[in-house]
Amino acid sequence: MPDLRWLLDPRLRADTVPVIDLSLCAVLLNDDANYPWLILVPRRPGAVEIIDLAEPDRAALMAEIAQTATAVRAVTRCHKLNVAALGNQVAQLHVHVIARETTDAAWPNPVWGKAPRKAYEAADRERLVAALHGAMAKK
Amino acid sequence: MPDLRWLLDPRLRADTVPVIDLSLCAVLLNDDANYPWLILVPRRPGAVEIIDLAEPDRAALMAEIAQTATAVRAVTRCHKLNVAALGNQVAQLHVHVIARETTDAAWPNPVWGKAPRKAYEAADRERLVAALHGAMAKK
Numbered sequence: 001m002p003d004l005r006w007l008l009d010p011r012l013r014a015d016t017v018p019v020i021d022l023s024l025c026a027v028l029l030n031d032d033a034n035y036p037w038l039i040l041v042p043r044r045p046g047a048v049e050i051i052d053l054a055e056p057d058r059a060a061l062m063a064e065i066a067q068t069a070t071a072v073r074a075v076t077r078c079h080k081l082n083v084a085a086l087g088n089q090v091a092q093l094h095v096h097v098i099a100r101e102t103t104d105a106a107w108p109n110p111v112w113g114k115a116p117r118k119a120y121e122a123a124d125r126e127r128l129v130a131a132l133h134g135a136m137a138k139k
Numbered sequence: 140m141p142d143l144r145w146l147l148d149p150r151l152r153a154d155t156v157p158v159i160d161l162s163l164c165a166v167l168l169n170d171d172a173n174y175p176w177l178i179l180v181p182r183r184p185g186a187v188e189i190i191d192l193a194e195p196d197r198a199a200l201m202a203e204i205a206q207t208a209t210a211v212r213a214v215t216r217c218h219k220l221n222v223a224a225l226g227n228q229v230a231q232l233h234v235h236v237i238a239r240e241t242t243d244a245a246w247p248n249p250v251w252g253k254a255p256r257k258a259y260e261a262a263d264r265e266r267l268v269a270a271l272h273g274a275m276a277k278k
Contacts, residue, residue, distance in 0.1 A: 048219075049208065049219075049220050050201075050204065050205065050220070050222060051205050051208050051209055051212070055205075058201050058202075058205055059198055061201070062198060062200070062201035063197075065189065066189065066194075066197055069188070069189065070190055073188075073190070080227055081189070081190070081224075082223070082224070082225045082226075082227070083189060083223065083224045083225075084221070084222065084223035084224070084225065085221070085222045085223070086221045086222075087219060087221075088221070088239060088246065088247040088248070088249070089247050100227060108227040108228050109227070109251065109252055110223075110225055110227070110249055110251050112249050113248055113249070
């Protein structure tokens with residue numbers, strides 16, 4: 001259900017590439033090769049908090065978190081998933097789904113404010129986006 | 140639906156006080172006066188990731204996140220909510236629901252690894268637990 005009033009926040013747009021559009025969320029890959037890191041953005045104008053969403057949208061958000069987390073884990077075989085809706089710096093409601101390894105640049109801490117962003121090599125990014133898209137489109 | 144095989148992780152137990160038991164989650168107050176900070180622990184033995192939960196439990200988790208977030212915001216009138224399932228240090232699945240202020244000890248960063256834990260004064264803790272319990276029990 002496209003909402004033509006909805007626009008992706010410019011900072012999220014600048015830092016990510018699109019992976020897939022699910023029913024509720026635009027699913028983006030954060031262009032940071034330190035961690036496989038998806039960002040889910042519900043296409044609902046003005047939503048800042050999870051509790052700004054209507055109940056059916058909250059249920060859809062949980063379903064899409066599970067779908068993307070399952071895909072990320074299948075593709076990366078990661079040790080741990082981190083799931084978070086913070087929004088202290090970018091107000092537009094967005095949910096991080098991050099694959100963590102015990103060897104990654106921030107482990108065991110949360111990823112924010114740790115390793116400087118490191119853009120993917122183009123071929124690596126394309127391969128990862130294709131794999132994630134494939135794992136999610138199958139559902 | 141009590142599950143007698145479920146036991147709260149000892150580190151979560153040491154750092155928190157109980158607020159209320161919802162259908163799925165034990166709701167705990169993190170004993171850190173820097174931020175009003177709830178921790179929701181689904182009473183499901185062995186659950187580490189959100190996607191370890193069966194679909195009905197995931198739906199219940201989202202409903203209880205919304206219920207607790209609504210209560211925290213009503214009680215604290217906070218500027219922002221942070222919601223996160225990380226689990227890098229304590230494996231037992233738990234979800235943080237944290238009230239953030241632009242004047243708090245970590246803003247605009249995530250709270251983890253910032254200000255040293257500061258236990259509540261007993262009377263303040265009791266008052267906050269009672270207010271949160273009241274806001275959640277009403278639902």
